[in-house]
Amino acid sequence: MQEGGTKVIHINFSSSDVDSTYFPQLDVIGDIACNIESLTLLAQKQEHWDFEYFMRVKDESQGHIVKYFKDERFPILPQRALKDIRDVLPKDGILTLDNGIYKIWFARNYKCFMPNTLLLDNALATMGAGLASAIAAKIVHPDKKVIAVCGDGGFMMNSQELETAVRLELDLIVIILNDNAYGMIKWKQEGMGFENFGLDYKNPDFVQYAQSYGATGHRPTSCDDFRVILDRVIDSKGVHLIDLAVDYSLNHEILNELLKNKTCLV
Known part of the structure; x- marks a missing residue:
């Protein structure tokens, strides 16, 4: 949020916590459903809605990720991985997310066609939830x-x-x-001007790890290879684990700098 940008109304059970990035012009405190209903009753009937402003916001936001959909660098960019997963997974397919920096890319840019087809816990953001959520989703559906x-x-x-x-x-x-690190904390440290400290480590061989449990392991060596593997396993039986090397080098530039400077100024 920036001075002179879009005005924000905070509607919640409690007052807003104003800081350097969030400072709404108005607080509406109370039961959220009742307040929304009351505001709806006050709204005047509109014969025509102009969505031009909102479409500009959408296009501006999408532009920062679409440009990397065909990027061939490997380790893969999260934007490219997102695109390939969306292309392969059917519209009624379910994607579950664990908690890490990639979740920001998916939560903002993964297009859903049906309700409850993108599952993520964005409140407590428990690490380790992704696999368990997928197991539960497959049992239910x-x-x-x-x-x-x-x-x-x-x-x-x-x-x-x-x-x-x-x-x-x-x-x-x-x-x-796989970046052999706690990527989310790296991104936060960089955004606060700190050097990365104590976040890199070595992982086991995930392909062999999967096989030790009776699953099938895969390790792509290029973006095209990842897509080939995805196309093959989407209709395969059993549990398939794909160990995909990822490149997070653009996180700070796009998420901390570029998008921040464009917030509410479109």
Whole structure:
């Protein structure tokens, strides 16, 4: 938010916590549903709605990710991985997210066509939730395709649930975006002007790790290879784990600098 930009009205049970990035012009405190209904009753009937402003906001936001949809660099950019996953997963397929920096890209830019087809816990943001959510989704919806996207850090916090998925004979895909680090904290440290400290580590061989549980492991060597593997396993039986090397080098530039300077000024 910037002075002179779009005005913001805060509607919540409690007053806003004003800081350097969030300072609404008006607080509406009370029951959210009742307040929204009251505001609706006050609104005058509109014969025509002009969506031009909102479409500009959408186009501006999308432009920062669409430009990388065909990027061929490897390790893969999260934007490219998102595009390939969306292309392969059916409209009624379910994508579950663990918690890491990739979640920001998916939450903002993954296009959903049906309700409850993108599952993420964005409040407490528990690391390790992605695989468990995918298992639950597949049990509830055995006829739907289910993919879990996890970071290497989050996956290792609940990786033993691979045994559960294999034992239950689920058809499931687990994609590990692997940077051998806690990428979310790296991004936050960089955004605060700190040097990265204590965040890099070595992972096990995820392909062999999957095989030890009776799952099938894959390790793409290029963006095209990742797409080929996705196309093959989406209709395959059993649990498939894809160890996908990811490049987060653009996170700070786009998320901390470029988008921040454009917030509410479109």
